[in-house]
Amino acid sequence: MEHYVRSTLAILVLLLLQTTFIPFLSVGGFLPDVLLIWVVYIAVTRGQLEATITGFAVGLLQDAVTIQFFGLSTLTKTLAGFVAGYFFNENLTEQTLGSYRFLLITLLSSFVHNVLYYGIFLQGIQDALFTSMIEFSVAVSLYTALVSVFPMFTFVRKYRFSQSL
């Protein structure tokens, strides 16, 4: 129960960050997706089912806040959680979190998330749909993966500390 309360609080804080602080980190109009990093974290630590549900809940909240295209983030984050959930291994949770594997999982999940997101979002409003979709997807995915380095380092330190005990 405590886990779910903490998880909910974390989501709310990250949502606040995503909508207020993160826009200041915009590079060429592209923003990292910290909520997606959280979904990947849940996938690696709690498994596919929980990651899928978390993705759905996070996406729904994000849609409710942004009111840009209701249901789109819900769909893409559910898919991202489901994809990231394939990399769940309860015996290697800490190793995964504290290594480049976390970056790769984030990169892959983010790419899948963004391809779907921009694939739908740019429908009917962008002529060169495929090029723009790939361009946006790669840029945002790389940026998100780059930002996920910070939690990864935190987990590395935490993992080393637990190993030293």
Add this chain to the structure above:
Amino acid sequence: MFKRIYNFVLLFKEYAVFSILLVLSLVLMALNDNTQIRHIRGVATVVFGVVQDQLAFVPRYFSLRKENDILRRMNVDLADEASQLREAKLENDRLRRLLGFKDVSHYPLLAAKVVGKNLTLLRNTITLNIGKLDGVLPHMPVVGDGGLVGVVANVNDHYAIVRILYNTDFRASTKSQRARVDGILAWDGEDLILTNVAKNLDIVAGDTLITTDYSSTYPPNIRIGTVSEVAEQQGSLFKRVLVTPGVDFVKLEEVFVISYIPDSERSELEQSLQQKLRR
């Protein structure tokens, strides 16, 4: 059974939950009415149409069977309707021709339908659907669109029997319209012939024959038919003149009875003379 289903769902719970959430997300998205959704709907409609078109070759057995039944029933109805229309058109054509005759006739006419035919005997007749109550009397002439049909032989309240040209008892005073050559029209059981035409008289094939003023039964100038053949007879003073009637008795369906009553004064005079001669 339920346990099996439960175990199965449990085994694939991630996929089940993912599918449900995916559907929910899509439903939420479909609630939008923005450019993207409109575009996706348009693309989906096109794709669906193409796929449906490609799968159209797969026979839909049950619907085809039902469709077949409906089409077969429609076919029968339409065939029946077409037959009725064709019949109505033919009847219309015939009646139009009869109306043409009616326009040029100077006598009152009673329209009748042919309800019976005898065309294989020596004394051939047709039966009409009008009788005494309609004003038909014996000896009234009957005409069709092609000309003279015959004469009323018997009549009761609702029906009349007509002695037609192809009857060995039938006689009609006839003349050629062109050369005014007279003769008596009769049927010998095989051919319709114009009798009493002397060898020196001018009559040729193709001449039109009409009724004369001599008859007490038929009004004058009713078309009878045409001369089809003129032959010389060895050892006879007369020509053998074959006649083709203007009426096709096989196809005859509608006729007019002419309300023609001969002049009684003339008839009485002729009859009294006959009686004197017999004495």
